[in-house]
Amino acid sequence: MTVPEVSQAPNATTTVVDGVHRLQPTGISILIVGGGIAGLTLANEAWRQGHDVRVLERSPELDVIGDTFGILPPALVTLRHFPSLLQEFEATSYDALFSFYSHVGRKLLGVGEAPWNQPGAKHAAEGVRVPWIRSRYGLVAALEGQVRRLGIPIEYGKNVISYAEDGTKAAVQTDEGRVYHGDLVVAADGVGTKSHKHVLGSVARPISSGAAAYRGMIPISRLKDISDDAKKRYLSSDRPEFRVYLAGRMHMNVIITPDFVNYVLTHEDSGSADEAWRSTLPGSAVLKMIDAVPGWDPALKEIIAQTPEKSVVDWKLLWRNPQPQWSSRLGRVLQLGDSAHSFLPTSGNGATQAMEDALSLATCLALGGKDNIVESVKTHVRLRFERVSALQRFGFVNRQTLHNINVEEFEKNPAIVPMKMSRWIWTHDPVQYAHDNFSKALASIVNGAEFENTNLPTGFKYEPWTIEEELAREEQGLGSTLYSTGDWS
Ligand SMILES: Cc1cc2nc3c(=O)[nH]c(=O)nc-3n(C[C@H](O)[C@H](O)[C@H](O)COP(=O)(O)OP(=O)(O)OC[C@H]3O[C@@H](n4cnc5c(N)ncnc54)[C@H](O)[C@@H]3O)c2cc1C
Incomplete structure (x- = not known):
C-alpha cells in the first residue's frame, strides 16, 4: 500500500x-x-x-x-481563535500560588507561580494567561x-x-x-x-489502587463565623492558593479562592468509594478520616467542618x-x-x-x-x-x-x-x-x-x-x- x-x-x-x-x-x-x-x-x-x-x-x-482541576497550556493552543470563549475562560480561572504544607499547618515550601508563568518562561498557548486552577x-x-x-x-x-x-x-x-x-x-x-x-x-x-479521594467544596459565604486565626491563615491572601498538605500516606490538596474552598483528600479506600461523581457524604466523614493521623491543623479542620451536608464526593481511584x-x-x-x-x-x-x-x-x-x-x-x-x-x-x-x-x-x-x-x-x-x-x-x-x-x-x-x-x-x-x-x- x-x-x-x-x-x-x-x-x-x-x-x-x-x-x-x-x-x-x-x-x-x-x-x-x-x-x-x-x-x-x-x-x-x-x-x-x-x-x-x-x-x-x-x-x-x-x-x-464537579469542583476543580488544572488545565495546562497545551490544551489551550487554539483558544485565541475563540475570542468570546477566551474571555469566559479568563473570567472563570483561579490564578493560584502553589505551596506545600505539613498537615500540622506548617508551610514547607512556597513554589509560587506555575512554572510556565515564571519570568522568561514561554508556554504553548500564545496570548493566554494559564492559571494552576480552573473550575x-x-x-x-x-x-x-x-x-x-x-x-x-x-x-x-x-x-x-x-x-x-x-x-x-x-x-x-x-x-x-x-x-x-x-x-x-x-x-x-x-x-x-x-x-x-x-x-x-x-x-x-480497572484495578483498585486501594485509595480514594474525598472531594469537598465550601462556599466562602459559609466561612463567616470561623475563628480569626483560621480566617487569617486561610482566607487573607490576596491571591488564590493551591496548597498540598502532606500527612504520610494521605495528602490533601486545599484550593482557596474568593468563591470557595475546595479540598481533595487522598486516603485509603475502605471499599465504600465509587468511581462516580454523585456519591455524597457529610464533611464529618472527612474529619473522621484525617483524625487517623494525629495533629492536623485545627484551623483547617474548622473550615472542613463547614462543608455543606451530604456534599462530599468519595471518588475511587482506579488504575x-x-x-x-x-x-x-x-x-x-x-x-x-x-x-x-x-x-x-x-x-x-x-x-x-x-x-x-x-x-x-x-x-x-x-x-x-x-x-x-x-x-x-x-x-x-x-x-x-x-x-x-x-x-x-x-x-x-x-x-x-x-x-x-x-x-x-x-x-x-x-x-x-x-x-x-x-x-x-x-x-x-x-x-x-x-x-x-x-x-x-x-x-x-x-x-x-x-x-x-x-x-x-x-x-x-x-x-x-x-x-x-x-x-x-x-x-x-x-x-x-x-x-x-x-x-x-
Ligand atoms: C460530572 C463530572 C464532574 C467531574 N468533576 C471533576 C472534578 O471536579 N475534578 C476533576 O479532576 N475531574 C472531574 N471530572 C472528570 C474530568 O472531567 C475528566 O477526568 C477529564 O476532564 C477528561 O474528560 P473526558 O471528557 O474524557 O471525560 P468526562 O469529563 O468525564 O466526560 C464524559 C462525558 O460523557 C458523558 N457520558 C458518559 N457516558 C455516556 C453515554 N453512555 N452516552 C452519552 N454520554 C455519556 C458524561 O455524562 C460526561 O459528560 C468530572 C467528570 C464528570 C462527568
Whole structure:
C-alpha cells in the first residue's frame, strides 16, 4: 500500500461565527458521544477546522457537578481563535500560588507561580494567561456555551449503549433505540465508556489502587463565623492558593479562592468509594478520616467542618493499564480522553490530555481529508499514545513520591519537590505537532517507515509499562525507572 496523497491544511476561512473563523469545509461528519471536557473541546475545534459535528450527552442537562482541576497550556493552543470563549475562560480561572504544607499547618515550601508563568518562561498557548486552577463546571459551561453559539447540535438525555461500523461509516444506538451515524464516531464518554466492547472486544477491567479521594467544596459565604486565626491563615491572601498538605500516606490538596474552598483528600479506600461523581457524604466523614493521623491543623479542620451536608464526593481511584488500541478494527470508532486513558489526579494531566487529544484529532482529520479518515485516525493515535502513556506513568510515580516523602527531610532540602511539572509537558503544541509530523507518522502506519515521536522528554526512550510491574518494584523498595532516560527538568 502507498501513502495516500495528503491535502495541505486548508487555511482559507469560509465563515465567521461568534468571532471564530471557520476553515474550509472538509465534508467529514463526526458524531461525538459525551459532552464532557474532551467531547466539547473536540466539537468546537472540529467545527473550526471545517468538520461537521454533532454531540450526544447522557445527562439530562448541562451537569453542574464537579469542583476543580488544572488545565495546562497545551490544551489551550487554539483558544485565541475563540475570542468570546477566551474571555469566559479568563473570567472563570483561579490564578493560584502553589505551596506545600505539613498537615500540622506548617508551610514547607512556597513554589509560587506555575512554572510556565515564571519570568522568561514561554508556554504553548500564545496570548493566554494559564492559571494552576480552573473550575471544572466553569470550563464545561464555557465550552458548551461556545458549542451553542457556533450552532453545533448538542442533544441531552441521549444514553449511548452500543457502537457499530462498516467500511464507510459508524453508528451508535441509545437506550431509547435511536440510531445516529457519522463518518467517524468519537467515544468521549469518560471512564465508564460503553465503547470498549466494540473497540477492544471486551470491557477493560480497572484495578483498585486501594485509595480514594474525598472531594469537598465550601462556599466562602459559609466561612463567616470561623475563628480569626483560621480566617487569617486561610482566607487573607490576596491571591488564590493551591496548597498540598502532606500527612504520610494521605495528602490533601486545599484550593482557596474568593468563591470557595475546595479540598481533595487522598486516603485509603475502605471499599465504600465509587468511581462516580454523585456519591455524597457529610464533611464529618472527612474529619473522621484525617483524625487517623494525629495533629492536623485545627484551623483547617474548622473550615472542613463547614462543608455543606451530604456534599462530599468519595471518588475511587482506579488504575487502568495503558492500552494502545484507541480505535476500532475498521477505524471508524475512536476513543478520546478518559475513555481511552484515565489518569490519577497526581498526574495533573487528565483533562489536559483529553483536550490535547481533541485538538490533535481535529487537525489530523483536516490534514488527511475525507478520503483518508481511517488513516488519519490511526495517525492521530500514533502521535498521541506514547505521550499519554508516559504521563499516566508520571502520575503514578508522583503519587508514590507524595506518599513516601519524609516531611522533615523535605523541609531541610526543599529541592526534592515531590511533584515536578517538566517543561516538555507544558511547551507542547498538539496542533503544530500534528502539522509537523502527520505525513511521517502516516507513512509509518501505511508502509512501516521509521517514525519517532518527539512530544516526549528529549532523549526519552519510551518503554511499555504496566501497573503490576510498577507495584512490584514499589513492594521491593525500588523506585520507578521512568526518569532513567530523557530530560525531565
Ligand atoms: C460530572 C463530572 C464532574 C467531574 N468533576 C471533576 C472534578 O471536579 N475534578 C476533576 O479532576 N475531574 C472531574 N471530572 C472528570 C474530568 O472531567 C475528566 O477526568 C477529564 O476532564 C477528561 O474528560 P473526558 O471528557 O474524557 O471525560 P468526562 O469529563 O468525564 O466526560 C464524559 C462525558 O460523557 C458523558 N457520558 C458518559 N457516558 C455516556 C453515554 N453512555 N452516552 C452519552 N454520554 C455519556 C458524561 O455524562 C460526561 O459528560 C468530572 C467528570 C464528570 C462527568
